[in-house]
Amino acid sequence: MCLAVPARIIEKEGDKAVADAMGNRWNIRVTLTPDIEVGDVVLIHAGYAIAKVDEEEAKKTWELFDEIAHFEAERLKAEQQGGDDA
């Protein structure tokens, strides 16, 4: 439940912002991270930015999500074909 995803702040007005991760966009609040700016990468949990993070670390997470999504898709495909789990 405590999972948080990294995303880049692309718009910000007051404590409301728009964040982007791999093309997915969310309206979020930056109430808990008042010092962040447009362009920063933050961790988002339940609609709130909770910390600024390092861009390189965020990239690793995005790549990992890509990998998991790919893996899950392969697994589902294998299941639908009645084959063994990947």
Added chain:
Amino acid sequence: MLERIEQAKKTIHAACEKVGRQIQVMEVCGTHTVSIFRHGIRSLLPENLKLLSGPGCPVCVTDQGYIDVVMDLARRDDCIIATYGDMIRVPGKGGSLESLHRDNIKVVLSTDDGLALAKKHPDKLVVFVAVGFETTTPASAVAVADAASEGVDNFCILSGHKLVVPAMQALLGSKNDKIDAFLCPGHVSVILGSDAYKPVVEEFKRPCVVAGFEGVQILEGLANICEQIADGRADIDSVYGAAVTPQGNKVAWKIITDTFEPCDGPWRGLGVIPGATLKLKNEYKQFDVLHRFGIKEVPTEEPAGCQCGQILCGLLDPPQCGLFGNKCTPDTPVGPCMVSTEGACSAWYKYGK
């Protein structure tokens, strides 16, 4: 990446060989539990290093009495229930929220969505099912503060928010304590700061290492722990990088402590833990649904045969429960550790061993 994995593996094996005896490390966080399975971490560890799944899945440690209150509220026509998706399938007496099939139960992604529902339906009381640890609590605190400042009187929460560190201390203080060290939760620690584990390290002399959720970070966290045990040290450390600082997110922590105060509350499987549950402060009590309706939460008994309590304390592995895999599966869950995708039972069932 491979080099880092090999290095961590080497360190773990060398340290465990030096220690000789069985080492038990508890991963506190449910997201770690799932990640450990997903990455096949156990297959890389020496035989004398055992990982225990801890009480770090908020859904799993929510007492059944709490679920029963939510169910009672959900049956009222004058209430709308706003909940994170995690809670929708947890069984209380007479089924789960999902099984009620009522239109007044809304899954939301944030507390803001709950507050928006209250503004949209001024004739109903919107009750937000406020569960979660330090990572999740700030969002509830902001929503209550917003409701107060904007005068949204038809918004309430049922606080089941919990504090991780007092629960870790309670586990170590129990007679069944067999935990050598903690792999500490990444995102809880973003808010809390790694210094928050000082009581565990100083009072109980157990290493506390914060790790992120990638396989390599978990391995590096375990390597750090094993080295500490081999050296006879018990320190706080973090392998999570910039997101976790010693002092944490002070803004978020201030919002929590401005709005909530600790109280003694029931944790499923662990019983009542002093100071490990959060309730709204007196000045916000009109936003507490228990106060609003004069409800008393009554702790209820666990379902017959369910061993979630023992599993949450690291005393049993899920397959040691008689219900596991036959009467209790992710499709027909009996206990909360099978309901939540981050529960130990669900992870063991899904990924096997």
